[in-house]
Amino acid sequence: MARPALPQTEVLITADCWQNEPAAEAVIHRAIEAAAEMADADTEDAELAVMLTDDDGIRTLNHNWRGIDKATNVLSFPALQPTGPVGPDDAPRMLGDIAIAYQTTRREADEEHKPFDHHLSHLAVHGFLHLIGYDHESNDEAEAMESLEREILAQLGIPDPYADRERVN
16 A cells, blocks of 8 residues: 655744754654544645744634634644645645644643653644544544544554543533
């Protein structure tokens, strides 16, 4: 079986606090590649951007785009997809953007006694799955998305991030 074409991933570090995690960019690339390989989505000739920001930056995004005035760990912004035929001279298709906040990610990893790179991988996978159409608005959607997250993370050698949590209905 041929290996699926992987999307091009640009990682933009916009907050100095990410200097505390020099491997963050490599962690993001590895997580996105694993997710693209295992998810049933067309990512050939596609691009996405991952912005590593701080809590202030993600709070602004959350407020401006979702009307929620607080920091969060990850936000995904799927791109609108072209409706017409794609030609050979077209620019690569944009999957969208992901933003991840350092302080919230660090705090959650510490509180949950998880290695930072495991939690960062999970957030990158979670954000990527949103870009390709997964969601968790209903229990069925959440279970499908979380099941795929578990499989992808297991492929990366990362334990189930949901193991210690009970689903709230």
